[in-house]
Amino acid sequence: MTDDLSTLLHDAVADVEPADRLDEIRARTASPMRSAARPWFYAVGATVLATAATVAAFAVLDRDDGGDAGPSHHGHDQQTQLVAAYYVGDTPMGPRLYREYDEVPAGDPLQAALDRIEQPASDPDYRTSWTPDSFGDVTVDEDGIDVELGVNDLSDDLAVQQVAYTLQAAAGERLPVWFWLDGQRGNRPYDAEPENDVLNLVSISDPAEGNEYEGSFTARGRANSNEGTVVWEIRQGDRVVKSSSTTAEGSVDRLYRWEAEIDLTGVAPGTYTFVAMTDDPSDGEGPGPFTDTRTIVVR
Amino acid sequence: MTVTDRPAWTADEALEQLYAAHWRQLVRLSVLLVRDVGTAEEVVQDAFVAVHARWSRLRDHDHALAYLRQTVVNRSRSALRHRAVVSRHLARESAPADAPGADHPALASDRRSAVLDAMRALPQRQREVLALRYYLDLSEAEIADAMGISRGAVKSHASRGSAALRTLLEKDL
Numbered sequence: 330m331t332d333d334l335s336t337l338l339h340d341a342v343a344d345v346e347p348a349d350r351l352d353e354i355r356a357r358t359a360s361p362m363r364s365a366a367r368p369w370f371y372a373v374g375a376t377v378l379a380t381a382a383t384v385a386a387f388a389v390l391d392r393d394d395g396g397d398a399g400p401s402h403h404g405h406d407q408q409t410q411l412v413a414a415y416y417v418g419d420t421p422m423g424p425r426l427y428r429e430y431d432e433v434p435a436g437d438p439l440q441a442a443l444d445r446i447e448q449p450a451s452d453p454d455y456r457t458s459w460t461p462d463s464f465g466d467v468t469v470d471e472d473g474i475d476v477e478l479g480v481n482d483l484s485d486d487l488a489v490q491q492v493a494y495t496l497q498a499a500a501g502e503r504l505p506v507w508f509w510l511d512g513q514r515g516n517r518p519y520d521a522e523p524e525n526d527v528l529n530l531v532s533i534s535d536p537a538e539g540n541e542y543e544g545s546f547t548a549r550g551r552a553n554s555n556e557g558t559v560v561w562e563i564r565q566g567d568r569v570v571k572s573s574s575t576t577a578e579g580s581v582d583r584l585y586r587w588e589a590e591i592d593l594t595g596v597a598p599g600t601y602t603f604v605a606m607t608d609d610p611s612d613g614e615g616p617g618p619f620t621d622t623r624t625i626v627v628r
Numbered sequence: 629m630t631v632t633d634r635p636a637w638t639a640d641e642a643l644e645q646l647y648a649a650h651w652r653q654l655v656r657l658s659v660l661l662v663r664d665v666g667t668a669e670e671v672v673q674d675a676f677v678a679v680h681a682r683w684s685r686l687r688d689h690d691h692a693l694a695y696l697r698q699t700v701v702n703r704s705r706s707a708l709r710h711r712a713v714v715s716r717h718l719a720r721e722s723a724p725a726d727a728p729g730a731d732h733p734a735l736a737s738d739r740r741s742a743v744l745d746a747m748r749a750l751p752q753r754q755r756e757v758l759a760l761r762y763y764l765d766l767s768e769a770e771i772a773d774a775m776g777i778s779r780g781a782v783k784s785h786a787s788r789g790s791a792a793l794r795t796l797l798e799k800d801l
Contacts, residue, residue, distance in 0.1 A: 334762040334790055337797075338660060340736075341743035342763070345665055347655035350673045351647050358643060358680040466685070472678050472699065477685060512691045514698070516776035 410435050412442040413498040415491050416455035418529060421616035424487055425529045426494055427455050430537055439467045439474065442499035446491060451538045454622065458488030465509075467496065473505035473518055481510055493521045494528075524583045525553060530619040531607050532584070541626040545592050550621065551584040552577045554607035559587045560618075562604045563596065563625075570596055574608075596627050639683035646692055647676060653764075654700050660759040661704035662711075663748050671707055675699040697764070698774045701756055708752070746796035753777070754789030761786055 409432045418427040429452055433441045447461045465477030474496050483489055493506045505518030521527070531552040536542070552559045557580040562572040571591075579585035591603075603625050609618040637645065651672065658668035675696050679686065686692040747755050753775070760771045761782075768786075772779045 334758065334793070335765070337743050338747075338759065338763040341740045341747075342656035342659050344737075344740065345652075345656050345659050345668075347652055347665065347669050347672075350669060351644070351651075354643065354647065354673055354676045354680075355640075357677045358640070468681065468685075470678065470681050475682060475685065509685055512685060512687045514695060516698075516773050 408435055409433060410438065410441060412438065412445050413495070414442060414445040414450070415494040415498070416446070416450040416452070416457055417487055417491060418452075418455045420529045420619050422619075426487065426491055426527055427452070427529045427621060428494075428498075428532050428534070429455065430534060437467075439469055439496055439499045442495050443467050443476065443492070446495050452623070458485055458491055469500050469504065473507050474500060475507050475509055475514070477509045483508060483515075487527070489519055490522055490527050493519050497521055528584060529621060530554065530584065531559060531605050531621050533603070533605050533621045533623050536603060536623050536625050538623050539626065540623070541628055542593060543628045544594075545590060546625075548589045548591055548603065548605070550587055550605055552587050552605070552607060552619075553580050553582075553584045554619075555610050556580060556608065557585065557587075558608035559589070560606040560608060561589055561591070562606070563591070564602045564604060565599065570601065593627055598627050600624060600626050636687075637683075639680050642683050642686075642689070642692060643676060643680045646679065646689070646696065650693065650696065651676075654696060657697075657759055657763055658700050658704045660744070660747055660763055661701070661755060662707050663744050667707050667711070668704070671703040672700055674703055694770075694774065697760070697766075701760070701774060705752060705756070742797060746793050749796055750789055750792055753781075754785045754792060757782055757785040758789045758793065 411430050412433055413428055414431050415426045415428050417424050427450075429450055431445055431451055433445055443464050446457050447459050447463055449457060460480075462479045465479055467474065467476045469475070476492065476496070496506055497503050503521065505520055507518045508515045531550065531554065533548065533550040535549040536546060540546075548561060550559075554577060557577040558574055559577055560572065560574045563570045571593075573589070575587050575589040577585040577587035587605075601624070603623045604620055605622075606618040606620045609615060654672045654675070655665070655668050658671045659665055662668055662671065678699055679692055679696050682695065683692070686695055747758070750758070756775060757771055760766045760774060761768075766774070768779045768782045771782045775782070777785075
């Protein structure tokens with residue numbers, strides 16, 4: 330039977346003489362033509378010229394969200410770029426991923442994002458699952474994102490999701506993530522798992538940690554909250570100085586954008602905590618609200 | 629130059645060597661999976677472009693060949709999925725295989741078509757395992773790696789697939 334099958338299959342394609350495509354392959358792999366094979370890669374690279382507008386366009390892969398404007402403006406110039414980095418933090422439903430935007434030196438956006446999550450988060454509430462030298466090179470093309478691992482350990486699901494979310498955000502496309510070790514590709518790719526299972530259900534994109542404001546500011550982020558209600562507060566210690574709520578563009582199946590104009594009239598200069606929360610209609614019965622916080626300075 | 633004293637290949641050199649050694653065999657592998665020669669050429673061409681982009685990672689011929697096989701299997705699968713969506717309603721009208729060789733003796737070409745048709749009729753995993761095992765002569769472990777499934781699964785796909793293929797061919801021939 331074995332020999333039969335081998336003979337049958339060899340014979341079935343014995344008359345297939347494929348056309349010579351070496352020239353076509355050479356043309357596609359020649360350096361100047363590389364862009365033809367992966368034009369979007371260069372589109373991502375262009376965000377290094379980070380005006381506020383291009384940052385917004387780059388911002389983050391937000392699954393049909395129509396683009397989630399990241400931080401509005403951080404005064405960065407062409408020597409730096411913003412990356413969306415996902416970190417682990419505690420939530421009422423156990424550890425999940427939080428997102429922060431960080432300003433890093435200009436360069437390949439995927440490598441920059443990966444380098445970023447080898448380092449501690451800017452927000453002291455977050456932590457990373459990865460240590461320096463966890464990763465080698467990262468490259469991307471239409472087959473997916475390839476990451477060289479420095480450590481042979483993918484046992485922590487949330488750590489893997491941290492990489493998948495961060496790299497897909499940097500790529501601006503939901504591509505499979507392949508891990509490589511010692512010159513060999515793992516035998517399956519990883520994708521970002523559903524937001525409701527992995528992400529903290531509210532995130533603040535703006536303000537960034539430590540931003541200074543005078544008069545007013547616009548807060549932005551994403552949330553999946555009951556009826557889209559996102560509650561925000563300005564706190565000093567345990568004292569709530571100001572609070573109100575806004576409505577996200579949607580809810581239930583994933584996180585949606587929210588935005589709020591925060592009037593600082595009557596808020597004395599000083600250091601405060603800006604808090605965004607999901608609405609908790611359970612009155613203490615459920616796991617409690619998800620929160621995200623940023624330190625801000627009012628001048 | 630011997631293998632031991634040659635300098636490391638550049639990506640371009642590796643591409644040419646891999647192409648010379650494996651282009652035809654990989655296209656034939658893909659034909660066993662997707663049936664259509666034009667589609668198979670596209671699939672394998674894309675796989676070569678992908679392996680070139682990853683040469684600095686792969687670094688050696690064996691890793692590169694394993695990567696090529698895995699990519700050809702994955703991309704053949706995607707090509708079939710795509711084609712199924714695009715032309716499901718045209719399936720019945722599809723022309724016979726467009727493999728060259730129409731001037732071969734009718735009997736041989738009929739048999740070849742029957743084998744390719746039977747392969748296409750198998751469930752995807754069985755088809756892939758049979759092609760890797762009996763056309764490329766890969767071991768169970770190599771197939772498990774290439775497909776991202778366990779060796780036990782390889783074994784069971786292989787035995788069900790060969791039984792199903794034999795039944796299909798007995799009926800047709």
